[in-house]
Amino acid sequence: MLRIAVASFSGTAIEFYDFFVYGTAAALVLGPLFFPSFSPVAGTLAAFATYAVGFVARPLGSMLFGHVGDRVGRRPVLIISLLMTGLATVLVGLLPTYAQIGIAAPLLLVALRFLQGLGLGGEWGGAVLLATEHAPARRRGLWASFPQTGPSVGFLMANGIMLALSANLTDAQFRSWGWRIPFWAAGVLVVIGLVLRTSMEETPEFRKLAEQQSKARVPLVEVFRDHWRLVLLTAGALSIGYALYYTVTTWSLHHGTHDLGVSRTTMLACIMIAVTVKGICTPLVAMLGDRYGRKPLCLIGTVAVTLWAFPLVALLQTGDPQLMTFGFVVALTGFITMFAVLGAYLPELYEPRIRCTGASTAYNLGGVLGGALTPIVATELSRGGGTPWGVAAYLAAIGCVSLLCFMALPETRPVLSPTPEPVPAAV
Numbered sequence: 340m341l342r343i344a345v346a347s348f349s350g351t352a353i354e355f356y357d358f359f360v361y362g363t364a365a366a367l368v369l370g371p372l373f374f375p376s377f378s379p380v381a382g383t384l385a386a387f388a389t390y391a392v393g394f395v396a397r398p399l400g401s402m403l404f405g406h407v408g409d410r411v412g413r414r415p416v417l418i419i420s421l422l423m424t425g426l427a428t429v430l431v432g433l434l435p436t437y438a439q440i441g442i443a444a445p446l447l448l449v450a451l452r453f454l455q456g457l458g459l460g461g462e463w464g465g466a467v468l469l470a471t472e473h474a475p476a477r478r479r480g481l482w483a484s485f486p487q488t489g490p491s492v493g494f495l496m497a498n499g500i501m502l503a504l505s506a507n508l509t510d511a512q513f514r515s516w517g518w519r520i521p522f523w524a525a526g527v528l529v530v531i532g533l534v535l536r537t538s539m540e541e542t543p544e545f546r547k548l549a550e551q552q553s554k555a556r557v558p559l560v561e562v563f564r565d566h567w568r569l570v571l572l573t574a575g576a577l578s579i580g581y582a583l584y585y586t587v588t589t590w591s592l593h594h595g596t597h598d599l600g601v602s603r604t605t606m607l608a609c610i611m612i613a614v615t616v617k618g619i620c621t622p623l624v625a626m627l628g629d630r631y632g633r634k635p636l637c638l639i640g641t642v643a644v645t646l647w648a649f650p651l652v653a654l655l656q657t658g659d660p661q662l663m664t665f666g667f668v669v670a671l672t673g674f675i676t677m678f679a680v681l682g683a684y685l686p687e688l689y690e691p692r693i694r695c696t697g698a699s700t701a702y703n704l705g706g707v708l709g710g711a712l713t714p715i716v717a718t719e720l721s722r723g724g725g726t727p728w729g730v731a732a733y734l735a736a737i738g739c740v741s742l743l744c745f746m747a748l749p750e751t752r753p754v755l756s757p758t759p760e761p762v763p764a765a766v
Contacts, residue, residue, distance in 0.1 A: 351489025400460020432522025645738025
């Protein structure tokens with residue numbers, strides 16, 4: 340299980356590194372480089388729009404790779420999605436800017452971002468099923484938390500490189516060529532991920548389906564014909580998590596550096612501290628999910644992040660590093676209280692024959708509902724100066740919708756009989 344957990348964790352870390360490094364670059368430099376004819380705000384909105392394309396592509400990727408995962412196997416999904424995302428990321432780092440090739444630059448940027456999202460849409464489902472379908476039922480939440488820890492590590496790698504470059508390069512150097520280095524580094528990470536993943540065996544659940552010849556013929560049709568309500572409920576439930584996460588990691592980075600005058604290095608450091616705490620808490624919360632259930636933790640996390648929306652914005656607006664860090668830490672602790680158990684919760688909601696398609700589609704559709712538009716909406720709501728209370732209201736509204744969706748979902752934690760006491764041998 341440890342070898343399997345490392346393989347699932349490493350892939351999600353690498354693919355989310357690819358995805359997050361784009362978000363950080365969009366907040367810092369992509370606007371003026373690829374949309375120079377726009378005003379500063381409009382250029383940022385355009386950069387965030389290309390950022391949103393990746394979220395739109397993710398459900399399409401989950402449908403495509405979900406079909407592969409339910410028909411061919413979970414293992415091929417892990418390899419193909421890693422290659423697709425990694426190649427697209429490296430090519431972004433090689434892309435000429437608007438000043439060099441004109442309108443072709445932003446068009447190619449959008450196309451590569453779409454490929455990133457397509458690959459990431461398949462990654463999550465394959466990684467969590469690799470862990471959950473090998474794991475013993477009593478510890479399924481814990482082992483499924485390994486791929487859930489991957490996004491935190493991917494974010495820290497992406498922003499750690501950005502932070503180091505930001506601290507050691509002049510602004511002109513960073514804008515000229517420094518921002519490209521994290522994209523090039525993705526190529527090395529992909530090679531490492533492939534080495535780990537090509538040695539993995541297929542999951543027992545899929546082998547059983549293949550032996551019994553009970554695989555779904557067209558998984559996507561079966562999911563939307565028989566489980567459309569479940570897909571919508573799970574996607575709606577997850578939307579607040581995505582909205583909050585990308586408010587903290589993407590919009591706040593732009594708002595702090597461009598509107599509040601906080602240095603790029605300081606903002607990156609504040610966010611990275613919060614993401615580190617989130618990563619450490621992930622397996623701990625997942626163990627609570629194995630003990631007390633998935634749904635209670637999801638409800639607690641949703642209520643926490645909804646109530647924290649207004650304090651989060653107020654603390655960010657101070658521009659004080661300690662207060663901002665505190666706000667981010669509390670926000671992401673609430674976030675991981677619900678997301679740590681999802682690696683076990685979502686697959687348990689769907690039967691094995693359509694599990695890869697159903698769980699992946701719901702997870703990534705939630706990303707569209709909560710994550711795709713959040714940086715754009717938050718940037719628009721924060722225009723005009725003053726404390727952007729509209730951003731807090733936006734988060735709170737999404738939180739209320741997510742809470743209702745979670746309340747409608749069932750509990751899935753396996754009910755296991757206690758281990759029988761050993762019978763003393765007769766004397």
